[in-house]
Amino acid sequence: QVQxxxxxxxxxxxxGSLRLSCAASGRTFSDYAMGWFRQAPGKEREFVAAINWSGxxxxxxxxVKGRFTISRDNDKNTVYLQMNSLKPEDTAVYYxxxxxxxxxxxxxxxxxxxxxxxxxxxxxx
Numbered sequence: 001q002v003q004x005x006x007x008x009x010x011x012x013x014x015x016g017s018l019r020l021s022c023a024a025s026g027r028t029f030s031d032y033a034m035g036w037f038r039q040a041p042g043k044e045r046e047f048v049a050a051i052n053w054s055g056x057x058x059x060x061x062x063x064v065k066g067r068f069t070i071s072r073d074n075d076k077n078t079v080y081l082q083m084n085s086l087k088p089e090d091t092a093v094y095y096x097x098x099x100x101x102x103x104x105x106x107x108x109x110x111x112x113x114x115x116x117x118x119x120x121x122x123x124x125x
Contacts, residue, residue, distance in 0.1 A: 002026040002098045002114045009094060009119030012086055018121060020081040022096030029077040030054075033099040036070060036081045037109055038092035038121075045109055048094070049081060053102030061107075064090075086123045093118040 008020040022034065035050035049070040050059045058070055067086075072079040079096065097112035106112065 004096045004098055004114055004116040006096045006116045006119040009121045011122045014088055014123055014125050016086050017084045020094055022079045024077045030074040031102050033102045033104050034079040035097045035112055037095045040092040047107040050105040052105050057105050059105035088123045088125045091123050092121060094121050
């Protein structure tokens with residue numbers, strides 16, 4: 001089992017940047033692919049980005065491509081989401097998730113095995 005804890009959320013003005021972190025503990029972190037999802041009030045949870053076990057393969061939602069970057073440091077058991085050029089529509093609770101099929105970069109929340117509690121990101125206009 002893997003436990004994941006997100007941090008780094010907050011309030012930022014449109015056009016600004018934030019970096020989210022997701023610290024994992026438990027089983028071998030490098031065995032897992034990792035993903036970021038988000039959920040805005042009244043909306044379904046949506047895929048943001050994913051990275052495979054090695055970090056060499058990534059996948060992004062069209063809405064964040066070119067603005068967000070996912071990365072991981074297997075030595076630190078941490079995955080990051082660098083968010084630049086933030087927009088008010090990026091406002092949501094951001095969740096980190098672990099997929100035991102480490103080779104993939106899944107876009108589907110149901111295929112992830114472990115989830116964090118989320119961190120709030122608010123972008124003001």
